[in-house]
């Protein structure tokens with residue numbers, strides 16, 4: 001039995017706890033820390049999990065998952081430093097925080113794995129990318145992969161690629177929400193009621209995503225299949241190209257990558 005403690009059970013932390021429970025972990029294998037008693041009591045009531053302080057988490061749990069906002073990391077590291085050792089594995093879900101920050105602030109040889117998850121973790125469809133810090137061994141990565149597989153897909157990449165990952169899959173769901181929002185507005189423009197427009201676009205998004213995921217067919221082939229000569233789709237595509245939508249996406253994702261690099265630099269030596 002591996003005990004896991006989530007430090008900071010907010011949106012992502014709660015999604016992980018709930019996914020681990022659905023994936024078969026027993027409540028006694030899971031602990032969490034929270035700043036506010038009311039929130040802690042709520043989670044205990046809902047999931048039957050024990051709220052603890054950081055020293056208890058480090059003493060009882062092999063895996064410590066840090067899920068606070070990046071700007072709240074300093075007090076968490078200060079609480080952890082006197083109580084963690086190389087029997088613990090620290091797993092960071094915090095966007096932009098390098099493993100070197102943990103390695104600098106925590107005792108030597110504590111293994112750290114960095115993860116970039118995304119919010120579809122809330123519905124068991126996360127895309128999580130994991131990278132080892134300098135003391136993390138293959139068995140640590142195996143354990144993190146096994147844990148995160150209960151809430152979605154997991155791949156391994158070297159840490160320098162995490163800024164690109166943050167820009168693509170970390171922020172990725174927001175781009176799709178933005179596109180869906182704009183397409184629903186287009187339905188309103190064409191005179192459809194909002195609820196009908198929402199239904200048409202959301203079901204089209206779910207259908208398109210399922211085709212991409214389940215058929216493994218390249219998106220270009222899927223798009224060509226619905227783009228008939230002189231038809232309606234090609235007229236829309238011409239407008240998308242004219243308005244530079246492809247170039248806008250390239251520039252947007254590059255800007256997100258740059259911002260992630262900038263946030264990471266704030267935590268360098």
Ligand SMILES: NC(=O)c1ccc[n+]([C@@H]2O[C@H](COP(=O)([O-])OP(=O)(O)OC[C@H]3O[C@@H](n4cnc5c(N)ncnc54)[C@H](OP(=O)(O)O)[C@@H]3O)[C@@H](O)[C@H]2O)c1
Pocket residue numbers: 007008009010011012013033034035036067068069070072075076093094095096116117118119170
């Ligand atoms: N949401 C995303 O799309 C996403 C995607 C990828 C990665 N992440 C990463 O996941 C992490 C969590 O994000 P989130 O959206 O879940 O944030 P969140 O909802 O604000 O959750 C953070 C939780 O940690 C608690 N907390 C803060 N300091 C604490 C401390 N010292 N001890 C115990 N608990 C503490 C917060 O309590 P209070 O409410 O009292 O502040 C809050 O409940 C972030 O680092 C983010 O970069 C998020």
